[in-house]
Amino acid sequence: MLYIKCPWCGYRDDAEFHYGGEAHIKRPFDADSLSDEEFSEYLFQKSNTKGLTLERWVHTSGCRRWFNVLRNTVTNEIIEVYPSNQLPSSQAGKEYYKNNWRRKSAAESLTTRQVEK
Amino acid sequence: MDDAALPKQKDSGTSPLDKLIKVPGGAKDAGIFLKECRHSGKLILRGDPSDDLFIKSTSKVLGYKLPLTPNTFLKNSEYTSVWLGPNEWLVNSLPGDDSSLENDLNIALTDVHHSVTNVSDNSTIIQLSGPNARSVIMKGCAVDVHPRVFNPGDAFQSNLAAASVIMWQLNLIPTFNIMVRASFASYLWKWLLDAGAEFGVQIRL
Known part of the structure; x- marks a missing residue:
């Protein structure tokens, strides 16, 4: 049983939440310019880390808002909870985000390039 | 039966x-x-609480400002407003009042981004x-x-x-x-x- 701190409602049982998979998967801005391999990498490849992971949760039985969680998959320790439109603010979360393979993927570099324009 | x-x-x-x-x-x-x-009236009211006009217009109808603290509610003799989310409230009214309240809110919020849904039943x-x-x-x-x-x-x-x-x-x-x-x-x-x-x-x- 996880005890998750919803940013709005505070600590609640995990029975009240639904899991939303990996966080920070950015949809490529111009998907047409990706090869099939690069697009399938964006769409199907998911991080399955042993240790820290950034993931999305929704407080289904409560306020029904989405948020992000930094969790250790081995110890189930929840290190950080933060709004879904933000990046992690803890040192461990920042490092995990920065070093994730997705940051170097073709789909994401395309997203970044488009945003920078 | x-x-x-x-x-x-x-x-x-x-x-x-x-x-x-x-x-x-x-x-x-x-x-x-x-x-x-x-048969008490139940409306789901949504809008942006950072929009002053939204808060002012709803308080004119309800008689008080919507609660902005998570998991609290405010009430007067007619309406109870329960916080459901950062932009979502339940407004509970006396039986039979729901249609007129829905109408009043929609009129007061004509120029404001909002939604009112009657979920009484x-x-x-x-x-x-x-x-x-x-x-x-x-x-x-x-x-x-x-x-x-x-x-x-x-x-x-x-x-x-x-x-x-x-x-x-x-x-x-x-x-x-x-x-x-x-x-x-x-x-x-x-x-x-x-x-x-x-x-x-x-x-x-």
């Missing part, structure tokens, strides 16, 4: 709890009291009170309702006996209003009777 066997109600509408035997009465020294708040409100009301809630709900953290003016959305509910505390008796889906209402009413049996249950109409 023979309608003649049902307790006579003042209103002509039906409630999801009509098919249950709700004969008023029970133990005089009961630990909990159960009552259904029939989607759910019903069971009022649970009495000295043992907290003990009954604690049997089926993980949210802490101890008076050191939960008091009149506080509300929450969670599961009670696995049924999805919105609950708010009205007074120090304590009295809780439990809003539950119509399809779960008879199940929850029976669960409350069962969970309250050890304290004695009195049913009020």
Whole structure:
């Protein structure tokens, strides 16, 4: 049983939440310019880390808002909870985000390039 | 079921709890009291609380500013507004007032980004009170309702006996209003009777 701190409602049982998979998967801005391999990498490849992971949760039985969680998959320790439109603010979360393979993927570099324009 | 066997109600509408035997009465020294708040109006109001015009326009209709603190509610003699999310509220009104309130809100918010949805018939409100009301809630709900953290003016959305509910505390008796889906209402009413049996249950109409 996880005890998750919803940013709005505070600590609640995990029975009240639904899991939303990996966080920070950015949809490529111009998907047409990706090869099939690069697009399938964006769409199907998911991080399955042993240790820290950034993931999305929704407080289904409560306020029904989405948020992000930094969790250790081995110890189930929840290190950080933060709004879904933000990046992690803890040192461990920042490092995990920065070093994730997705940051170097073709789909994401395309997203970044488009945003920078 | 023979309608003649049902307790006579003042209103002509039906409630999801009509098919249950709700004969008023029970133990005089009961630990909990159960009552259904029939046909109260329920609106889901959405809008941006950082928009001053939204807050001003709604407070003109409701008579007070919408609660912005998570899991609280505000009320006056006519309307109860429960915080459901950072941009979402439940407005509970007296029976029969829902259509006019819906209209008033839509007119007041004409030039403001908002939505008002009438969900009156989607759910019903069971009022649970009495000295043992907290003990009954604690049997089926993980949210802490101890008076050191939960008091009149506080509300929450969670599961009670696995049924999805919105609950708010009205007074120090304590009295809780439990809003539950119509399809779960008879199940929850029976669960409350069962969970309250050890304290004695009195049913009020």
